[in-house]
Amino acid sequence: MTLKMKPEKRFPLGKYILGIALMFLQLSALGRNPAGxxxxxxxxxxxxxxxxxxxxxxxxxxxxxxxxxxxxxxxxxxxxxxxxxxxxxxxxxxxxxxxxxxxxxxxxxxxxxxxxxxxxxxxxxxxxxxxxxxxxxxxxxxGREKFNTVLTIIIVIWLGIIVYLLMTGRRISRLEKDLKKMKQ
The missing domain is CATH 2.60.40 (Immunoglobulin-like)
Structure with missing residues (x-):
């Protein structure tokens, strides 16, 4: 019996980097205090x-x-x-x-x-x-740039960790489904 597994769809790393860069830009804009x-x-x-x-x-x-x-x-x-x-x-x-x-x-x-x-x-x-x-x-x-920069970096790192965990969780759930199919 031959088991054929579907090839896993790969998400290009560039999309993740672009997404994180866009989040960084958006968060740094939100972290700024208005000048008025x-x-x-x-x-x-x-x-x-x-x-x-x-x-x-x-x-x-x-x-x-x-x-x-x-x-x-x-x-x-x-x-x-x-x-x-x-x-x-x-x-x-x-x-x-x-x-x-x-x-x-x-x-x-x-x-x-x-x-x-x-x-x-x-x-x-x-x-x-x-x-x-x-x-x-x-x-x-x-109003301090250092505070805004550090806060933005911390938020982006946490968002990156969350995205990584979500993507890892998807891969694990796919593997679990494939293992269940193999057992049947």
């Missing part, structure tokens, strides 16, 4: 809520209260029914400095927010406050 910071506010003019109106916002960063300004940018936006507006700091029109060069992990920064309802560049102070530690912790944890 969301800022929501309510616009008040002389104590009254400014509703449904175009407003220009200017954000200034300083290393100390009343100190030298290291970064300034403006945003053109509109308030809603409650006078709320939002902006993503780092994505506005820069007037001074570069948002990416502000190191929130090592320094204390104050943010000054101003508004202009006329569109003429007549800005009025809305608030002046210190950036709190949540942003600094987030920058420290997720």
């Amino acid at each position: 910071m969301s800022y929501d506010l309510q616009v008040l003019d002389s104590g009254h809520v400014v509703t449904n109106q175009a407003v220009s916002l200017r954000f200034s960063f300083a290393s100390q209260l009343g100190g030298d300004i290291v970064f300034v940018e403006t945003h053109a936006t509109k308030t809603d029914l409650q006078g709320n507006a939002s902006a993503i700091l780092g994505e506005g029109k820069p007037e001074k400095g570069n948002f990416d060069q502000i190191d929130l992990a090592t320094g204390t920064y104050f943010i000054q927010v101003e508004y202009d309802l006329s569109g003429q560049g007549n800005y009025h102070l809305l608030s002046n406050s210190r950036l709190l530690s949540v942003t600094r912790v987030q920058k420290w944890l997720f």
Whole structure:
């Protein structure tokens, strides 16, 4: 009695390498922290809520209260029914400095927010406050390239191990089926 075994389908190694490379690229993109910071506010003019109106916002960063300004940018936006507006700091029109060069992990920064309802560049102070530690912790944890690279490598290695185990498991189950056929 001659037993004919079907040839095992082979998966080219190139497909695995390509798949792992694509996962690595995708994971490294997911591991990056966006270069902006969301800022929501309510616009008040002389104590009254400014509703449904175009407003220009200017954000200034300083290393100390009343100190030298290291970064300034403006945003053109509109308030809603409650006078709320939002902006993503780092994505506005820069007037001074570069948002990416502000190191929130090592320094204390104050943010000054101003508004202009006329569109003429007549800005009025809305608030002046210190950036709190949540942003600094987030920058420290997720803004470092070394952390992102190590995390990505660990994830890719684990995914590679899982794929290997799954493929090995398929081969073992095929062999078990072939052995059962042989016994019959």
